[in-house]
Amino acid sequence: MAAVLFDFSGTLFRVETTESWLRAALAETGHTLPEPELTRTARALEAAGALPGGASPLAVPTDLADLWAVRDQSAELHRAAYTGLSRRVPLPDPGLYDALYDRHMSPAAWTPYPDAARVLRTLRERGVGVAVVSNIGWDLRPVFRAHGLDPYVDAYVLSYEHGVQKPDPRLFSVACEALGTDPRQALMVGDSRPADGGATALGCRVHFVDHLPVTHRPDALLPVLDLVD
Template identity: 40%
Template sequence: MLLDWVGTLIVPKWGPDHAGPKGGSWIEGALQRLARDASSSEVSRISAALDAAIRQPEVAQAMKGADASVESYRAGFARWASAAGIDEALMGALYDELALPDVDLFAVDVERTLATLKAAGVRVAVVSDVHFDIRPWFVKAGLDGYVDRFVLSFEHGVCKPDPAIFRSALDALEVGPDDALMVGDRSAYDGAAVEAGIATVLLPPLAEASAERLHLVLASCGLRPLARL
């Protein structure tokens, strides 16, 4: 099984296109690390500036596919922050904040779902467009033992919707497309797995960590969730 990460297993905490309830936490965290005003009004101001900046065509273009490498993401992020009027120190703190593991962002049914798949002998690869190593997130949440492979865009130089990243995941799991299922939350990106011949299940983007949606994935595999862990 191929599983998307942001919006499927965790609540997004950053943009662009990620405005969940934790959306301001990375801004607040960055401000606190710099010992700056981290009031809700200041967080909202910066969040609004970032939201407006990402809608600028040149910024959106700079961020498109930026997760293909650390360098391309850093360059795109710098363009985004500059367009939002964010100074260099805060830009660096925001950039660093992105990669800090936050176990509270994982949906409540992730562990139970992964444990059920593991018990059934289903091999799992997490396939994510990301510019940093997400393995520490799974280690901190105690979930790393359930994941067989991590296929991360910055390590492969390719992002969704390029079918190549899905083929890399198949190779990592040593399975063919007919024996795999891709699960994600974005039709334009995760849905592209069908171009690699992989059956795909799309869920609404995760907005609350308390939401339980992954039983639908297990049902598509003919599995029932294990008892609560």
């Protein structure tokens, strides 16, 4: 393998819990909720799938279905889709819906998996190109910089910057071109079989990991090093 393409959320990084997300947004806007209400609200937001990178919606509302299907194709669509879900849950101030969305883009909302740095650093030492290929509606580069992983990434291919989202093979093609790599010599690593599996259309190999809390997944990325060899 000459290159490895990594997904972002659930692969290299994990977003904070829905309760932590809500607490942070409340604190940042000067709001408070009684503990029982905060817990209930966090559960309702999680069921709604309102946290990008968190749990999927239990059910996408009919009026948001079309938007949800293309949410990663632009920053505007992404914000509209997720704030549309969060607005299903009553909050004490209408401004909190945008505050919640803004919070999830903060580097503090994300934690790298324990083995991410080791794997990325080793790939760099071996001269293997690395790209991050993500369905997303915002610039994740500051997250990598804040956590010290940016030096190990050669290219970022983000759906909202190209107007196309995985599993469309065009997104993987852009990544391989950016690395100067034949797709047949590239490995795609991700947590979503429907989305990341799209790389096989170009001849890429694919390796899947489970989207788990960081404390429950200490070393799932390490097999990537053997696969590259």
